[in-house]
Amino acid sequence: MSTAAGERNDADRVLIFDTTLRDGEQSPGISLNRQEKLEIAHQLARLGVDVIEAGFPIASPGDFQSVQAIAQEVEGPVICGLARTSHQDIDAAWNAVRDSGRPRVHTFISTSDIHIEHQLQTTREDVIGQARAAVAHAKQYLDDVEFSPMDASRADVEFTAEVVQVAIDEGAMTINIPDTVGYAMPRELEAFLARLYELVPDLRRVALSVHCHDDLGLAVANSLAGLEAGCRQVECSINGIGARAGNASLEEIAMLLHTREPSVGLWTAIETTEIARTSRLVSRLTGYQVQPNKAIVGRNAFAHESGIHQDGVLKERTTYEIMDPTTVGLRSNSIVLGKHSGRHALSEALREMGFELDGQALNTAFKRFKEIADRKKQVTAMDLEALVTDELREEITGYTLDWFEVDASSLRPPHAKVSVNLPDGSAASGSFTGDGPIDAVFQAINAATGVAAKLSDFTIGAVTEGQDALGEVSIVLEVDGSTGAGQGVSTDIIDAAARAYLRALSVAVARSHAGGAIGLPETI
């Protein structure tokens, strides 16, 4: 199963186009701020993706600023912004990505009659005109323009071919075929693409791409069918997040091509050992946990419960394992610190993990490390990763936890009292008697801050296993129509929840002052 790297040639190279920050970020309840998007983009660069679709710049000032920050800071991958066909959209996308060394603008319009009629409420002729104008406008700014005929898999292939030909004529360098509603089956998609090649011979001069959704559980298989039909770019996301049932999982496609390279003959530049860590980072910041039986990155993807299987794996790994867990970055890290570990040991461990911390950031990390080490026998690399991503964010001027006290009992309603540090430096306290201890804490925080925040999403996960595991809470809440998300990590679930709530509150309040989204986001 070793890869024949020596024999690889460029014609078999598959470009990985990651849309975690665009299609993924448009999932309900996901609300990443600029710093979080930057963190994910940096990790995607470490993972070796070829293109990062960083967002939809026209959607809101926050989206624009995030894409711009990624274009300015993240080196290596192409940085791409999405745009509808209007000049306003394309200008926003271009202005957001122009600072990148490798900018791309991705524009799209539907070619299916159902979308043209009900969604766009226009005609096929108008769609051709819009596609032509959009690509031409983008080409004034830059060379690397991608065009997608939205809902192509449900569209008339002849009409789609016409639109694609126009986009190529205007200079589109990548044509991406989306299965927008996750309706296609592998054989169908392959036939559609084969026909498209027949109708548009010029397709062989540009890069062909595929973008699949998982509504019927076929996103990865359809992506593979696309590659077998000749595509050399695949659009996908970490953990498969995205609209509805999500996009094709980047990690599944990467490991499928890696594991089956001798048969499929295609390869990617993905650094597979970064997969597990990228998956954990995205889970943590989005609050979207992967299920235990998720392929590649699920907790049990490499676990062998049944006796005979364990026996087989011990005798000969390949009896039941087609992939080595270390290949995706599991079990490879043996960093363990204890309560007596000092600042130097922490700093070394963090450096080994790719976090360069000093000064105040290292002080903060060390203080939190000591708090955790006092409660946990061993602090592992995964714990450190959670702490660092929890603590070392851009500090939004906002609310932080001073202290809390909770009295929870089956004999009377739970009561919470909290003290919160306010943005102006003062502290305020509040108390509440609620339905459950965590609910009581949230209401007490609302009382202390005087902000009527409304909880919209709440997830709890465990960082590592065992009774003294770190708990991770992700919260999304709403203040005056603006949403904010926050995470908190602690061995104490109430502490983690209070921290997460206060971060989400700070983000939502900052956003509600800055004003909400100005455009309507779409997804292909």
Add this chain to the structure above:
Amino acid sequence: MSTAAGERNDADRVLIFDTTLRDGEQSPGISLNRQEKLEIAHQLARLGVDVIEAGFPIASPGDFQSVQAIAQEVEGPVICGLARTSHQDIDAAWNAVRDSGRPRVHTFISTSDIHIEHQLQTTREDVIGQARAAVAHAKQYLDDVEFSPMDASRADVEFTAEVVQVAIDEGAMTINIPDTVGYAMPRELEAFLARLYELVPDLRRVALSVHCHDDLGLAVANSLAGLEAGCRQVECSINGIGARAGNASLEEIAMLLHTREPSVGLWTAIETTEIARTSRLVSRLTGYQVQPNKAIVGRNAFAHESGIHQDGVLKERTTYEIMDPTTVGLRSNSIVLGKHSGRHALSEALREMGFELDGQALNTAFKRFKEIADRKKQVTAMDLEALVTDELREEITGYTLDWFEVDASSLRPPHAKVSVNLPDGSAASGSFTGDGPIDAVFQAINAATGVAAKLSDFTIGAVTEGQDALGEVSIVLEVDGSTGAGQGVSTDIIDAAARAYLRALSVAVARSHAGGAIGLPETI
């Protein structure tokens, strides 16, 4: 997208073979007791599956009893027991399923050289002999015998054909081709099956089946390829649970065939409106939550976040929805009770949901309903479902919660005091100062009961959305090498955790007295 039921014919009927209770139950951390397995089996019958693989009877007395109880009680589907090739295995499987009106024994042995050499440590000749003897032995007891050449997708197709021919000669009525390690790709599996048909023309006289694992994200696509190659049985599980990355998801296969019936031309007898409820029941009892972006049953599978998508869905449903959520049983139930609802309203609501409760069971349900209704403004069908599955289990003689008090604070370590009702009717209390409030409660329970239980899995989920949502805790713990699982539901997370812990403890203690597993389970 309506199905052309009038034109359906039997040759296009696909049998759904559910292995949630066998391959699914062998997942790490899943530990279902007899009552829970029965509950799932009854729900699978309501869902309309054709075959329930109820377990691996030789694995332990508990497995045997569960399969037997299902065979005795659950009517409709074929009830199947798994067996290796030994007479002892087959006798156990037969004895477990013989009380069913429609019993099946499923026996298997590997045909791949890697398994024959490293796992079985025997020869191809011996494998042929074992397969022959196993099917012949099972046929002495019953007609409906299924045979699987394990790891077939990595095996020599000529040798596999030889073994399959022997099994058919001995009377096997179903031949199932497993992709045991999730290695196959759709095109490969199709070619393998086409070749198998060529080599074994007798295959057309029996039912051909396919069993796929999701290690590379292709389980559903491979199952579809199998059906397109001629299989008319597909082995799958609810939520796709199973060894490692799990099996093909039943709900994805069922909805793929349903949604694409006009193109694929195959159909199943699945009652799709039972899908969502079956998925929730399996999540709840296994503690395996599905991710928000899981196809068909994920929280967001039918959600439309982006503005234009919502707009499109409002204008014309099919612009962005290829499936109607009510088809899988979502949003169809409008039952809502409030704090003033009486016993009669509760009883009616439960009856509408398929739960026939009276006497003490109804009293218990009503008491718990009132507790919850006091804390929540509205009690929905999903809340009732959670309460009923939480409360109305077979009562294992064991430990129950009397009361608890927890003092949690950021200013000092959390302290818990609990009182537990012991199996002998007396009560005992214990207290503990722990790392977090929930940890402290668990340790206090250990102190009160004098049992040194060790936590091995802990999951928290929300039943419905919003600040006053019911929280659900699933726990797996270990006592003297025996595991037990339990669930608890409450608006108070500590209360839910304590209830779940005490149930799991009761099960584990009962099992440790009964003795552990006597055989080693395997999985195909």
